[in-house]
Amino acid sequence: MSVGSHFRTSASTGEITIQATKADLQAFSAFVSAVPKAAANAQRRAINKTLGWLRTHIARAVGQKEGIAMKAVRQRLRTYLVRGGTMRGKLWFGLNPLEASRTGRARQTRTGVSVGRRRYAGAFYKKVYGGAPDIWIRTGSKHFSADDYPASDVSGAGGPSSGWISENDSRFPLAKAKIELDDVLPLFRSWTQQAEKRFLELLKQELNFELQKHRSKGRG
Structure with a gap:
């Protein structure tokens, strides 16, 4: 978990990875250690929500820049949500001419x-x-x-x-x-940076939610 969210491309595809770093979880380290399952649920929701947010904004940005219907852009975007133990979600996009x-x-x-x-x-x-x-x-x-x-x-x-x-x-x-879609690559890089900020906001919200649930159970 030493590498956070990042962006990479190949000849015909690109990929944005959303994941937390140790520093992202530092403020909640005690809770993560004490209740790892609840913390994992929080991370999973934060990553998946960020992917949905990112897909919507990238589709809109690319559509506006290139004069392409959002429906067509969405067909080139594919999200891989976190479903198992690997806390890493991905947004894949195709760069071949449309x-x-x-x-x-x-x-x-x-x-x-x-x-x-x-x-x-x-x-x-x-x-x-x-x-x-x-x-x-x-x-x-x-x-x-x-x-x-x-x-x-x-x-x-x-x-x-x-x-x-x-x-x-x-x-x-x-x-x-x-x-050709090569000209939209700067948009993906820009939105990767914004997605990192959005992910941290959502991660804090979700961890706080799990923390409050844990405390409520302790008082019950």
Whole structure:
């Protein structure tokens, strides 16, 4: 318990860990030693409440920054609550580019597709591989820009006009509109720091609650 809450990333995912340190519990050390089960219950509730608080605020912050519906952001966030003896909770999030069609209501226009505050000139919204429709563009279109269609595997010499996009093991001269999420990493770092403060507040509240219950039983 020497390492407190922290944030780390890999190539395609990130993870925020919420846990207490020995210093966090120092003020309640006597109670923790005397009634370890009650103290563990307090820690568990504090961690799980912090994870719920963190998930809500990160979803809102990312949605506002990138113009993405909160529902779409939440689909990239997964909480691992404390349920056993390990007093460590985690919030996982995926950083792979997000399909633009998932970020809001896509609208087909004469000039392309709009979704939220984004516009994809020359694109069309329809099913290509079955399942849900997506926002696509022909790579030969004069409106095609790799910046608007990240994580697409463009192959073939001669530039975009002769390139092919590989999706789902099939090959079509199409690219799917996606949104890169690398720019939101500073938000996760910032909210990790705020989550640490929130966790300490909740931990004190929960430990005090258990302490008062313990004292009430002693007087009973």
